[in-house]
Amino acid sequence: MKLYGAGGEVLLDMVSSWWVNLHGHAQPEIAAAIAEQASTLEHVIFAGYTHAPAAHFAAELAATLPPPLSRIFYSDNGSTATEVALKIALQYHHNRGVEKHRILALSGGYHGDTFGAMSAGKDSGFYKPFGDKLFTVDFIPYPETWQDDPDINEKEAASLNRLDELLESRDVAAVILEPLVQGASGMRMSRASWVAEVARRVRAADGLVIFDEVMTGFGRTAKLWATDWVGVTPDLLCLSKGITGGFLPLGVTAATEQIYEAFAGEDFSMAFAHGHSYTANPLCVAAARASLKITKGAETSTNWTRISASHAAVLPELAAHAGLERVRQCGTILAADVCGGGEYGGNLSLAMRDFFMKNGLLMRPLGNTIYLLPPFIISDQELQQGYDAITEAAYRFSRS
Numbered sequence: 001m002k003l004y005g006a007g008g009e010v011l012l013d014m015v016s017s018w019w020v021n022l023h024g025h026a027q028p029e030i031a032a033a034i035a036e037q038a039s040t041l042e043h044v045i046f047a048g049y050t051h052a053p054a055a056h057f058a059a060e061l062a063a064t065l066p067p068p069l070s071r072i073f074y075s076d077n078g079s080t081a082t083e084v085a086l087k088i089a090l091q092y093h094h095n096r097g098v099e100k101h102r103i104l105a106l107s108g109g110y111h112g113d114t115f116g117a118m119s120a121g122k123d124s125g126f127y128k129p130f131g132d133k134l135f136t137v138d139f140i141p142y143p144e145t146w147q148d149d150p151d152i153n154e155k156e157a158a159s160l161n162r163l164d165e166l167l168e169s170r171d172v173a174a175v176i177l178e179p180l181v182q183g184a185s186g187m188r189m190s191r192a193s194w195v196a197e198v199a200r201r202v203r204a205a206d207g208l209v210i211f212d213e214v215m216t217g218f219g220r221t222a223k224l225w226a227t228d229w230v231g232v233t234p235d236l237l238c239l240s241k242g243i244t245g246g247f248l249p250l251g252v253t254a255a256t257e258q259i260y261e262a263f264a265g266e267d268f269s270m271a272f273a274h275g276h277s278y279t280a281n282p283l284c285v286a287a288a289r290a291s292l293k294i295t296k297g298a299e300t301s302t303n304w305t306r307i308s309a310s311h312a313a314v315l316p317e318l319a320a321h322a323g324l325e326r327v328r329q330c331g332t333i334l335a336a337d338v339c340g341g342g343e344y345g346g347n348l349s350l351a352m353r354d355f356f357m358k359n360g361l362l363m364r365p366l367g368n369t370i371y372l373l374p375p376f377i378i379s380d381q382e383l384q385q386g387y388d389a390i391t392e393a394a395y396r397f398s399r400s
């Protein structure tokens, strides 16, 4: 849980170092797996070739995914995982001779910093300098919700109405969304039943459903996948961040057999011609195998339950705090907004970041949103330190 600064300071990592770390820093089994792989095979071209670690991990990962997701496409980070999903979706329709070009996304969604990912995340407001270079994406309002939210039914209905309007033309190739939690736009949460309804309606219009689980995957929501709460399996699932336990970069786009079939065969013009030099790098895949083994162990799921219960127990107290609003939780993720506003990268968030540092915590607020997204090994006492810091920050920084 701990990071040690150059001046001897000790920081508890309450945000899993930008949401990548699952099992704590320098986890010995993952470190050993990388060292062993490095002395065997460090890299080999993956375009038209394969290697044992990649084949093993693909099979092991696919076994954990809800059917009919069964096919694994490798890349090397979260942005590429979503680029790949968008490209597969467009080419899927193209290969079948179907005219569908429109991409739908959710207002406030974040899918990475490359051009396709930026286009699908345009509404997040991070990409103003590139506005005219992004392709057209249609956005649906995101019905974010929190503890004791009286208006959620209306928000969801408005969102679904807009979706129905956009689906009328029947030219929607795919919808991309972060199931249950939008991470970068401030840990904004939505209900599983609404996510399921979006997926059902897009499917009914013969569009594909892409779940971007780059942040929510590998147990953050207290199930292995946020998809497991939703109950509707997407056609394409994007994974990265936690995939190697926070050691090395790796991206995966999982697909159904039906999608795979639309690309299979001898004709190269039907193939998905997308590859990065470090696609399926053996060291990264070795780390991912070691991390998945720990993730599937009983101890890890016990930790999800323990952290979730601990968050749930403190929720009423935080919701009653005069300096906090929109208190919310999804599994191991806890978030609240400090009253009085403040934008992303603004003075309030920087001042709060400093305050947490001085109190021995690595916590990086998103605007006025404070959140905990800890490695699963966090102790009950360390969780309490996080809650105390949130309470104290709310007293100091709220402007209600």
Ligand SMILES: *Cc1c(COP(=O)(O)O)cnc(C)c1O
Binding pocket: 077, 078, 079, 080, 082, 110, 111, 112, 113, 178, 183, 184, 212, 213, 214, 215, 216, 240, 241
């Ligand atoms: C972080 C993130 C990405 C981008 O991943 P990178 O590895 O930073 O490129 C994409 N989607 C979601 C939901 C993310 O949280």
